[in-house]
Amino acid sequence: MVSTSSLTIARSRISPLPKIALTRNTVGPVVLAAAVLLLWQISSGLVFVIPSPAATVQELFANLADPQYRTDLAVTAGATVRAFVVGAGIGFVLGLLVGFSDWAKALLEPLLVAFNGLPKIVLYPILLQMFSLGGGKVAMGILFALFPVFVNVATGVRELPPVYWKLALSTRASRWQRLVHIVLPGIRKPLLTGIRLSVSLAMSGVVLSEFFATDRGLGRVVLQAFSHAEYATMVATLVLLIVTSFVISVALWNLEKKIR
Amino acid sequence: MNDTGIQITDVGVRFPSPKGTVTAVENVTQHIPGGSFVSIVGPSGCGKSTLLAVIAGLQKPTSGGVRVHGREVTGPDRHIGFVFQEDSTLPWRNVEENVRFAMQMGGTPRAEQQRRAQEAIDLVGLSGFEHSYPSMLSGGMRQRVALARTLALEPNVVLMDEPFAALDQQTRIFLGAEVRQIWSRTHQTVVFVTHDIGEAILLSQQVWVMSYRPGTIIDVIDVDLPEQRDASIVSTHEFNELHNRIWTSLQAESMRGFQQEEMSA
Amino acid sequence: MSASASAPRLRLDPRQPAVSVAGTTLVVLALGLLLELGGRAEWWDVIPPLSAMFQGVAGLVGDAQFWSDAYRTGLEVAVSLVFGSVFGLLAGITFWKLPAVGRAFEPYLVALYAVPLALFYPFMIVLVGINVWSVILLATAMAAIPMALNTAVGLASMRPVYTKLGRSLNLSPRQMLFAVALPAAGPYLVAGLRMALVYSLIGCVAMEFVTAQAGLGYRIRYLYEIFDDTGMYAYILVVLLISVALTVLLGLVERLILRGRISW
Numbered sequence: 001m002v003s004t005s006s007l008t009i010a011r012s013r014i015s016p017l018p019k020i021a022l023t024r025n026t027v028g029p030v031v032l033a034a035a036v037l038l039l040w041q042i043s044s045g046l047v048f049v050i051p052s053p054a055a056t057v058q059e060l061f062a063n064l065a066d067p068q069y070r071t072d073l074a075v076t077a078g079a080t081v082r083a084f085v086v087g088a089g090i091g092f093v094l095g096l097l098v099g100f101s102d103w104a105k106a107l108l109e110p111l112l113v114a115f116n117g118l119p120k121i122v123l124y125p126i127l128l129q130m131f132s133l134g135g136g137k138v139a140m141g142i143l144f145a146l147f148p149v150f151v152n153v154a155t156g157v158r159e160l161p162p163v164y165w166k167l168a169l170s171t172r173a174s175r176w177q178r179l180v181h182i183v184l185p186g187i188r189k190p191l192l193t194g195i196r197l198s199v200s201l202a203m204s205g206v207v208l209s210e211f212f213a214t215d216r217g218l219g220r221v222v223l224q225a226f227s228h229a230e231y232a233t234m235v236a237t238l239v240l241l242i243v244t245s246f247v248i249s250v251a252l253w254n255l256e257k258k259i260r
Numbered sequence: 261m262n263d264t265g266i267q268i269t270d271v272g273v274r275f276p277s278p279k280g281t282v283t284a285v286e287n288v289t290q291h292i293p294g295g296s297f298v299s300i301v302g303p304s305g306c307g308k309s310t311l312l313a314v315i316a317g318l319q320k321p322t323s324g325g326v327r328v329h330g331r332e333v334t335g336p337d338r339h340i341g342f343v344f345q346e347d348s349t350l351p352w353r354n355v356e357e358n359v360r361f362a363m364q365m366g367g368t369p370r371a372e373q374q375r376r377a378q379e380a381i382d383l384v385g386l387s388g389f390e391h392s393y394p395s396m397l398s399g400g401m402r403q404r405v406a407l408a409r410t411l412a413l414e415p416n417v418v419l420m421d422e423p424f425a426a427l428d429q430q431t432r433i434f435l436g437a438e439v440r441q442i443w444s445r446t447h448q449t450v451v452f453v454t455h456d457i458g459e460a461i462l463l464s465q466q467v468w469v470m471s472y473r474p475g476t477i478i479d480v481i482d483v484d485l486p487e488q489r490d491a492s493i494v495s496t497h498e499f500n501e502l503h504n505r506i507w508t509s510l511q512a513e514s515m516r517g518f519q520q521e522e523m524s525a
Numbered sequence: 526m527s528a529s530a531s532a533p534r535l536r537l538d539p540r541q542p543a544v545s546v547a548g549t550t551l552v553v554l555a556l557g558l559l560l561e562l563g564g565r566a567e568w569w570d571v572i573p574p575l576s577a578m579f580q581g582v583a584g585l586v587g588d589a590q591f592w593s594d595a596y597r598t599g600l601e602v603a604v605s606l607v608f609g610s611v612f613g614l615l616a617g618i619t620f621w622k623l624p625a626v627g628r629a630f631e632p633y634l635v636a637l638y639a640v641p642l643a644l645f646y647p648f649m650i651v652l653v654g655i656n657v658w659s660v661i662l663l664a665t666a667m668a669a670i671p672m673a674l675n676t677a678v679g680l681a682s683m684r685p686v687y688t689k690l691g692r693s694l695n696l697s698p699r700q701m702l703f704a705v706a707l708p709a710a711g712p713y714l715v716a717g718l719r720m721a722l723v724y725s726l727i728g729c730v731a732m733e734f735v736t737a738q739a740g741l742g743y744r745i746r747y748l749y750e751i752f753d754d755t756g757m758y759a760y761i762l763v764v765l766l767i768s769v770a771l772t773v774l775l776g777l778v779e780r781l782i783l784r785g786r787i788s789w
Contacts, residue, residue, distance in 0.1 A: 028628045106548050116772075118727070208644070
């Protein structure tokens, strides 16, 4: 018997991990990337405001040489890491809770599903007032990073084959042993998926918060560049952010694929 | 040349594989008179399902050919019904819609679809379940839906590929008897693939024993049992004789099959 | 059921939906009460009492500005959802039919799934200007991605026996797609649609939040900047309520569409 709400969550867990059988094929993505670059180059020639790929890279290196920029970079990176660690951690604990306890699931799950559907960014002004500029964006990042891990761990625990539990009983494993030797290895796939999503979302939460209001950080750099019409810097920073997130995501995704 | 029935002439099927060519089926020549019920038994992996697929037009033979009702088989045909081993009911359609599915795809007029569907549903014993969804039905009932869908097309030939393999023993016996009953009323030509010797004897008029790869027919046994049979027939002397005879042929092939699989594993 | 001699234990089964709904409602009410009391007693000066927030929300109902903002956001969401899900569906079908293309796009879709394309918003504004279109374009992309992924996964997860069935009945590619493959992928398509809506809503509001001319997200930011706390909270609460309502509604719609397929 499957209830709709857990089916809902199960669906959101399944979707980021395509089960398309892949041959190790990097040719396609590389060709696509090349096509996009070409498009970029062409459009930069046609539209004034779009800097060419070469100019963007140049600008990026110039920026990285600037200590001010590096400080902004460090601020964003630091906030992202903190948000990810705390958010994923909380998500993990909550996920285990809802996974193991029917009562926790009954009470918390609908709330958390509802919370997942809202534009969490609108809570930022509240978080700002509570935690001030530095902490506010970390808090926002935590909220963003929490959910993928929570949902995936909760579903992962609930979808463990019942025979695992019988194994735990028959070997008289203690709670701790059950957790470490049966549950954790059993959920390693969804957990990894959740972590992958969580890293990206933590960064997004932090940067979006910086778009809104902050003292330092790459988000601020982007908006400032925007208002000063320094499009090269703006695009360079955006590209930096997207590419970093992309590289980490793909690396973690390849790791996921290797786990069987 | 016979106009009814199935004529299989020198059929062979070879597949390329990393280990060289695999001959699934070789040199099969048989004739099935129209309206008869034939079973094919053989060890797992012997090619009986491949042979069935060739008759159905789902698999092109590398040599030889098949004629059904005088016409050469070049591809899938709505006159050749096929019942799969796995559950093939569509979960988003209820029983009646499932049974109408094949006719609907073939462009049969709606009223005709409904009439034939109802007939088929009654024939397989699912009256009353027309509006149920497959998720509410047992495995055996779902296979009945698949059978009804095939029968509703009023095919000349019905091919069944281990249709009861995924079901429990009791259901198998029960459904087997039902299939036999249905056949005795409709008298379509039926080719039934199974690995269960008892089932083969119980249901059919003739049993072919197939060897392990390369699959070829090594024995053809006429089942000399009365037309009207029920489950009690398994304790008769005649039944056991037939069973022994088939099992002896099969045993050697099964052992060969095991050994081959072990060696290549 | 054995009757125990000691104190009777609570017989409620948390797995029943009714219990879950009741329990969650209680939790929500408790939190609401906390917010109310805390606000009144001024335990914290950041958040006003819940009753004040609700009063604010009630006030919005008669406020033309609110409806204009809601319309703006609603329009952006609706347009981006429609176009996004259609593109996503077509893309998913293409990836299924042309696996090589699917493999080429897959890493990008997977990686972009979690990165709100909203980050590109400043750039979009530069190109298109601060108007509905910059929001709609990005939100469409944001909605298309989960739809494309889910469609592709759903189609790929189709049971092989359906393909065999289709072949045995000589179905045309069109019949195969519309009568078998897409219905078979139904649950995934519906989930993709839900996610498209959620991402579209989140994207639109987030982008308006950053900068825009109108819309609910924009209004929240505006009220924040002019220090109108009560107004701001009212709008935040409205956005929360709308998204909760949408989530519940979508859940119901999903149940309705998939009726019969899920065994209860």
